[in-house]
Amino acid sequence: MQTADVVLIGGGIVGSSIACHLVAAGCKNVLVIERETAQGKGSTGKSMGGVRAQFSTPVNIQMSLYSIPFYASFEERLGYPCDYRPQGYLFCATNEHHLAYLRTNYEKQVALGLKDVRLVTGDEIRTMFPQLRGDDIVGGSFCSTDGFVDPYSAMIGFMTWASDHGATLWKNTSVTGITRRDRKFEVATSRENVLAPVVVNCAGAWAASIAKMVGIDLPVEPLRRMLVPTEPFDGFPRSAPMIIDMSTGFHFRPEGRGFLLAWNDPEETPGYKMDFDAGFIEKILTRAADRVPVFENVAINPKRAWAGLYEMTPDHHPILGQSSDVPGFFFANGFSGHGVMHSPATGKILSDLILTGTTNLIDASLLNFSRFAEGRTIHETAVL
């Protein structure tokens, strides 16, 4: 039987970042187990790659304040690219309620140390992007260090650096069971069994099935999200930020020679639905053309559109840290649409908690699993 100091179940961006941070902190015998033949086939390879610090809760803002500078210096730190493009996020408010909400968030963000965020007027937005239908835009907020990364490259960068420095990745290997053996876990896999004192659940939208193996009911549900890339399109500036129309939730950003269009359908229901629904194209184009009239005639190839899974928790915040019922079993789950942008912070927090029992990056008790039983859920309203 193999042995490891830490077994990470799931080789997406979260497992890869935790491996990288553990190895950097001196823990060498780290094993990442991924059931697919290649990394990135879960949510990471489906992501829109948006990174932002413009959140409404302090803990999400703090996680971004670690993660975005990490992405900005990724290549310097790890020697691999992550394609961080600081083109910003621009939230466009269409009523006073939105504006008050953005102002409250802005004050929290600045108080926590975010330097590059500012409130903008409706006129400024209309001047910046005359292509937007701006008659109802009353203002907004913009942060220039928000932007995008390439999630696949970041994941590979984290994992390659970890492997270069001692970690091991088993691909094409499924975890099929977990059994307690004294103070360790025997992790049964389709390859061979592994004995380890620490096991971390990094299984993304499949996290509940891994938690079940140690008798825990984890409130993480899969929820389909769909993205629609346009064909090459020159009618909107390539330098644009992620632009969010707060009246409908429609948002978009430049990608390649076209744009990537996103909208979270409120009618979507939980489940492992991975297929792209062609009916979504009309729904999203209606919202797109309403805010960006030049998108009315944009070309779409439905075959290039895709669907993936968010891993949702009841309060839209991740579940991080050690289980109080099963010591040695850790969670890094439930990112509710923010797992790429928060993977650097998650790697640091989990590595700190595993190796030292504490972290100074956030107040980790806010995100522990016990918060659900204890009625301490926290509400994030800035979910895209």
Ligand SMILES: Cc1cc2nc3c(=O)[nH]c(=O)nc-3n(C[C@H](O)[C@H](O)[C@H](O)COP(=O)(O)OP(=O)(O)OC[C@H]3O[C@@H](n4cnc5c(N)ncnc54)[C@H](O)[C@@H]3O)c2cc1C
């Ligand atoms: C359409 C879409 C757009 C998104 N946009 C953004 C965005 O703009 N910004 C952002 O930050 N986030 C975004 N997200 C969310 C983000 O992609 C996820 O939060 C993130 O990828 C989660 O990473 P992960 O490593 O936890 O999960 P995953 O990448 O899903 O990795 C989990 C891995 O666990 C493996 N696994 C599962 N069960 C087992 C088992 N039994 N044995 C072994 N391996 C197993 C899976 O094969 C998988 O590779 C988006 C998601 C989607 C679907």
